[in-house]
Amino acid sequence: MMGNYGTGKAVKTSVRAVICFWIAALTVVWAPAATAQTTVVCTFKDVRFTEISGLATSIQHPHTIWLHNDSSGGPVIYAVDSKTCITRATIKISGAKARDFEAIAVGSDRRGRPVIWLGDIGDNRDSWPYVEVLRIREPARLASQTVPAKAYRFTYGDRPHNAEALLADPSGPRLWVVTKQLAHGSLYSLPYPLRQNALNIARELQIEGGLITDGAISPDGTKYVLRDYVNAVVYSGLPPGREVARIALPYQFQGEAITWTSDSRALLIASERDDRLLTVNIP
Numbered sequence: 001m002m003g004n005y006g007t008g009k010a011v012k013t014s015v016r017a018v019i020c021f022w023i024a025a026l027t028v029v030w031a032p033a034a035t036a037q038t039t040v041v042c043t044f045k046d047v048r049f050t051e052i053s054g055l056a057t058s059i060q061h062p063h064t065i066w067l068h069n070d071s072s073g074g075p076v077i078y079a080v081d082s083k084t085c086i087t088r089a090t091i092k093i094s095g096a097k098a099r100d101f102e103a104i105a106v107g108s109d110r111r112g113r114p115v116i117w118l119g120d121i122g123d124n125r126d127s128w129p130y131v132e133v134l135r136i137r138e139p140a141r142l143a144s145q146t147v148p149a150k151a152y153r154f155t156y157g158d159r160p161h162n163a164e165a166l167l168a169d170p171s172g173p174r175l176w177v178v179t180k181q182l183a184h185g186s187l188y189s190l191p192y193p194l195r196q197n198a199l200n201i202a203r204e205l206q207i208e209g210g211l212i213t214d215g216a217i218s219p220d221g222t223k224y225v226l227r228d229y230v231n232a233v234v235y236s237g238l239p240p241g242r243e244v245a246r247i248a249l250p251y252q253f254q255g256e257a258i259t260w261t262s263d264s265r266a267l268l269i270a271s272e273r274d275d276r277l278l279t280v281n282i283p
Helices: 011-032
Strands: 039-045 052-057 064-068 076-079 087-093 105-107 115-119 131-137 144-147 150-156 163-168 175-179 185-189 200-208 214-217 222-227 231-238 244-247 254-260 264-274 275-279
Touching: 052 214, 052 264, 064 105, 076 185, 087 131, 105 214, 175 200, 222 254
Parallel strands: 052 105, 052 254, 087 144, 105 163, 150 200, 163 214, 214 254
Antiparallel strands: 039 275, 052 064, 064 076, 076 087, 105 115, 115 131, 131 150, 163 175, 175 185, 185 200, 214 222, 222 231, 231 244, 254 264, 264 275
8 A cells, every 4th residue: 555645546546557557568578377266255345445455364263364454443443254254343552553564464472372463664765763563462252442562672783774574474474564665575574583673684585576465375385376457376384385376366446455365275364445355276
């Protein structure tokens, strides 16, 4: 998502349209992708879902995904039924800045308890001295409530970067971030353990594709996926992995959200200005 810097919405939309066009054109030339079967699971009815920017499948609540808007929605995440698209709970995060929320992931802490990681990692001007990830204990009860979060600041070893993809190990507290650049981004690992009262430095692992808008590790931890506006690429293992599939995604106005189904066999995707939750089978 383009950050809130006072730029007119019409200009942002025009820029996105041009970017998506060129991605589509270059993808056809450089990286042929398999066509996957796509199904509409349900449609969101919640009028608050205006700028869907991230999805994550819950570890402890069956048929539940965590969803968030871009930062215009404030420090709030939603528990949504992944079969009906009905909102089950609204979770407000106390003390969060919500500067530019761009990603959400579900993992575990060092004691094996499920946690939600929320990435305040957007930086469209590549200028912030630091960005943040927020750690939230996944609520045991799906009811609207306000919860605390621990914030961890980090930056990159070379310079500030914009990022929209946050990956979390489902079995432990390891995290990875993929930066979003036009020509290519990079996969970075965050330090383990993260230090709360210090500036953490992310370490670059490998080059990735351009304009990565989201990513997710499967609940069983055997693979992960990165998406752009056109394709999804599946890798084996935990990051950095080996590419095993490249999938052409259905057209979405601004596809910035992806996660796995709870059985780790298919993908769920969503977009801004699109009320559909789609499932994408992996060929």
